[in-house]
Amino acid sequence: MFVSKFRVPVRLSVVCTRYSQTVANMQSERAMKRGSTCPPPPGPGKLRLYSMRFCPYAQRTRLFLAAKGIEHETININLKYKPKWFVIEKNPVGKVPVLEKDGEIVFESLVCNKYLDHIYPENCLTPSDPMEKMQQNMLLSVFDQMVIGQFYSYLKASHEDEFSAVSKKLGFGLQHLEKALTQPFFGGSRPGALDYNMWPWFERFCMMPNRSEELSVRRVPRLTAWMERMFEEPAVKACHMSPELYAQFGKTFREGNPDYDAGLERWSSL
Numbered sequence: 001m002f003v004s005k006f007r008v009p010v011r012l013s014v015v016c017t018r019y020s021q022t023v024a025n026m027q028s029e030r031a032m033k034r035g036s037t038c039p040p041p042p043g044p045g046k047l048r049l050y051s052m053r054f055c056p057y058a059q060r061t062r063l064f065l066a067a068k069g070i071e072h073e074t075i076n077i078n079l080k081y082k083p084k085w086f087v088i089e090k091n092p093v094g095k096v097p098v099l100e101k102d103g104e105i106v107f108e109s110l111v112c113n114k115y116l117d118h119i120y121p122e123n124c125l126t127p128s129d130p131m132e133k134m135q136q137n138m139l140l141s142v143f144d145q146m147v148i149g150q151f152y153s154y155l156k157a158s159h160e161d162e163f164s165a166v167s168k169k170l171g172f173g174l175q176h177l178e179k180a181l182t183q184p185f186f187g188g189s190r191p192g193a194l195d196y197n198m199w200p201w202f203e204r205f206c207m208m209p210n211r212s213e214e215l216s217v218r219r220v221p222r223l224t225a226w227m228e229r230m231f232e233e234p235a236v237k238a239c240h241m242s243p244e245l246y247a248q249f250g251k252t253f254r255e256g257n258p259d260y261d262a263g264l265e266r267w268s269s270l
């Protein structure tokens with residue numbers, strides 16, 4: 001698998017505490033669950049993110065927040081045993097990410113990110129040129145349909161035949177992105193909306209066993225170099241989780257009892 005050549009820095013979730021909570025009942029990143037009391041709304045002008053530490057969609061928004069340097073507080077949600085208040089008051093679909101500010105609620109990762117660019121226009125990550133914006137939207141659609149879906153199918157595959165069929169489709173989607181990448185980043189000389197909206201799944205490619213020629217470095221040299229550059233970006237570093245931590249969470253998820261607080265043990269007494 002083409003990411004195997006990277007040395008992914010091993011970090012614990014301590015990096016995420018940089019953007020952590022400020023209200024009294026949010027002293028840790030521990031996920032709030034069923035039976036908990038709805039926290040009071042954030043103060044005037046304050047932004048709050050409802051998140052789950054291992055959710056790639058929430059990571060999209062965390063990356064935007066970090067890249068744009070937006071101050072915020074975070075409440076993590078236990079998505080297996082969701083607090084009633086979360087579904088009733090924050091998102092009827094019950095998913096993260098959700099943003100809350102001055103009585104407004106915004107959900108869906110891509111909508112959240114557009115909202116952030118709208119209300120914090122400094123360092124806008126979305127292209128201003130209409131054609132460029134459309135092209136990024138189309139590439140994101142390719143990514144959503146041909147990469148994200150196949151990524152999960154790959155993780156679930158159990159037979160050689162399945163691996164090979166999924167790898168072919170995934171390889172095809174990656175080839176399309178490879179051809180579209182003509183500059184250091186999809187956003188040009190710096191990462192933009194498309195880079196950050198796709199990144200969470202690339203970071204998770206380390207979870208894929210090395211299976212197929214379709215996914216080798218030789219087939220996607222530009223994407224490989226892009227990943228190396230992305231790993232160096234401060235926003236990516238700030239939101240990064242180690243492969244070990246993903247594996248720890250993934251194991252509990254597959255066993256049907258996701259440990260949303262995995263990796264926080266060491267910090268619980270601080």
Ligand SMILES: N[C@@H](CCC(=O)N[C@@H](CS)C(=O)NCC(=O)O)C(=O)O
Nearest residue numbers: 055056057079094095096097108109
């Ligand atoms: N289309 C949504 C997907 C978000 C999503 O699927 N989040 C997952 C966690 S990774 C979730 O909240 N799942 C809870 C559930 O499905 O009940 C987005 O882009 O925000």
